[in-house]
Amino acid sequence: MAAPLGPTPPKAHDGLPPRERVLAMAAISLAMTMAVLDGAIVNVALPVMAKDLAVPPSAAIFVVNGYQIAVTAALLPFASLGDILGYRRVYLSGLAVFVAASLACALSPNLSVLIAARIAQGLGAAGIMSVNIALVRFVYPNRMIGRGVGNVALVVAMASAAGPTVAAAILSVASWPWLFLVNLPVGLVALLVASRTLPVTPRSRARFDLPSALLNAVTFGLLIIGIDGLGEEAGRGVALAEIAGALAVGTVLVLYQLRLPVPLLPVDLLRIPAFALSMATSIASFGSQMIAYLALPFYLQDVLHLSETRTGFLMTPWPIAIALMAPISGRLSDRFPPGILGGIGLAVMAAGLTGLALLPAEPTTFDIVWRLTVCGFGFGMFQSPNNRVILTSAPRERSGGASGMQSTARLTGQSLGAAWVAVLFGLTHGTGAERAIAFSLWSAVALAVFGGVASVLRRQPEG
Template sequence: MLALLAIALAISMAILDGAIVNVALPVMAKDLAVSPGAAIFVVNSYQIAVTASLLPLASLGDILGYRRVYLSGLAVFTAASVACALSPSLNLLIAARIAQGLGAAGIMSVNIALVRFIYPHRMIGRGVGNVALVVAVASAAGPTVAAAILSVAAWPWLFLVNLPVGLLALLVGSRTLPATPRSGARFDAPSALLNALTFGLLIIGIDGVGAPEERGLALVEIAGALVVGAAFVWYQLRLPAPLLPVDLLRIPAFALSMATSIASFASQMMAYIALPFYFQDVLRLSETRTGFLLTPWPLAIAAMAPLSGRLADRFPPGILGGIGLGTMALGLTGMALLPPEPSALDIAWRLTLCGLGFGLFQSPNNKVIITSAPRERSGGASGMQSTARLTGQSLGAALVAVLFGLSHGAGPAEPVSLSLWCAVALAAMGALASVLRRKPAG
């Protein structure tokens, strides 16, 4: 249906722009005459802007309507993409990336909430599965899309391609996305500020943990995030409709689904980061071969996501999620126990198992997150779903960086093995949290 097409186009752009820039960082640094270390903030600024603004924009969705926030975020994202392409300096590019991240947060914060109003209740699992499919394909396609564009054009075209896609999504969305109820509440600016400080300091701190020379400052930033976060939670507990939906976290199914989501995405990210080092430093494979070997995981997610969405409409989501993450843990265990000289088939079937398991888990888990919340709090639930994903990914990346730092001087296989076993533990904990949700949502 056309409403889902509008969501799919916008989500694809937001997900892709979180990944495709990585490939172009070296040439960006050269063209803008800056160091590689400084250029990395082109990536980090986007991530920080998205994470820090997800919950405030989800709250605005409850207040103003999800359609309005979604289309406004899409318009900002599209305009900021053009600004990124035209930026003549690093500072202007970073400013445009922050604006682009704010637009992406507008898209991500309410997309699942909109699905609740597009699909009838009996088909919500199918709708969530379709969105999960889009996210999986966009995540998998990031490096390939970037390489294809850079093979025929300069790096600004990584951003300019968003212009026609964004305009098409705006046209379709403005005609098809449903109007949703408005809460009539007032926007809580102090909560938004505390939220931005908490998640901003946390993400900056996590990003710095992996660098030994920055670790002291990073730990201070993380400690600051915990202090501000404690004040943030205390303030939210006093509010009838908090920006940080602590009221939703009192719902056992919602809280367990959030914990499961964070654990699963942290596990996935640990494997995604560690495995390229194993393929290239241990097996001595090329970058191209590494990319090829990693492909079965996202392809399996894309194949499983629509099916798992339909299963979530018929069977208890908690059980499906537990089976999915248990399967993912088995695949990761297989990767950790690979023989010294594995064949491509040895690797492919294990990574396929990981992808099938994660794909089976994701749609049912997202369905529980959105349907265990009251209908009028769908924006807060949707924002928390995206926040859990980004938090889990950031924690997974930080854990890999710490393990590689602690294993300095050891052989290249040791930190990879430690990372994979930690990923197994996280997937197993997520599976346990999932099956504790005894009743199907809704």
């Protein structure tokens, strides 16, 4: 009789057996797909939600911002809890909260309840995102970690690409609450499989640091709110004050962390050159990608006068190319230096962005598509090797902190990129969109080049 499936004990450090590995990755993939999708699909439904709940669009935006702030502020505290309690426990708890909050979102009678439910959903998503890469380190054997990281990158890319399409498809046949109700069957299946297959990981003897968690939440909460406010000229002074407050509280946080043997904000990991350079590379690359993602639709619609549908179609090659390249580069990173692979990938991405910045006045569809495809292939070549370095350059017992920092770097880069585009469009208001788009794309090129240089400078310790 075959042994029943169940959590693998902590002694199994070098990955799970093949069958359990496949099931564990299926559970991780389902949960990550939901978390990433719900960060994007609601944007499409905001106008419908605002009308149905009888609130102005400016108020409905908090449905998105509440989720984003909760995710960003909770990532590192939950990663720390993962080191203390075990990554499996934090992941399952986050998934359970996410599913329950999805039901609460669907049943929300008014905006206040919906925002509260979205904040709870963001906390659940943070539980999932904070330790997903750390779990990969225990699901896959050491020789296959790059492959596991590449599979996670593939899931994130596909979910990001599918977000607007999934939202449009659901809204074409059902009301907006179904955007959240679809999470229930998927989430329950993921919970069932994850509870039976995710490995039990070693726990640290550290205690959870509540003051650090509160300082972290204030720092990232103020930072995200301030960055979001930079796009509105009338409120830019308040936004700058919020960012200044975030920097002040963040300074206190860092100084406090330097005194701790196992800090919640893993500043000790930043003393590892490969880890620190990987963080810089990640922030720069995701900032570059977000700048292009936001600026290009304005180019396609305001300059070339294309429809929203065609704009969405033309933007699709980028995430598709990432999805195709991410698992390949993950496998390559198990055999070749990840820093070099990441540097090559960001050089390719910079070349594609340069091509977009130099598009002819009347480009053909092919002119646009091949450049976007080059950008996607470059980003896909970078992402998996970079995540592999982040994970393996940290000590095994600090995998949770490394995983939390990886997700925090991604969200920070995306937020900074979005803010930069908003500022550029605000400064060039009234002079035409072309200047803001050009500045944005060349800024994206510069960030990609910076990230590529940081990548090739890494020297990752083996083992």
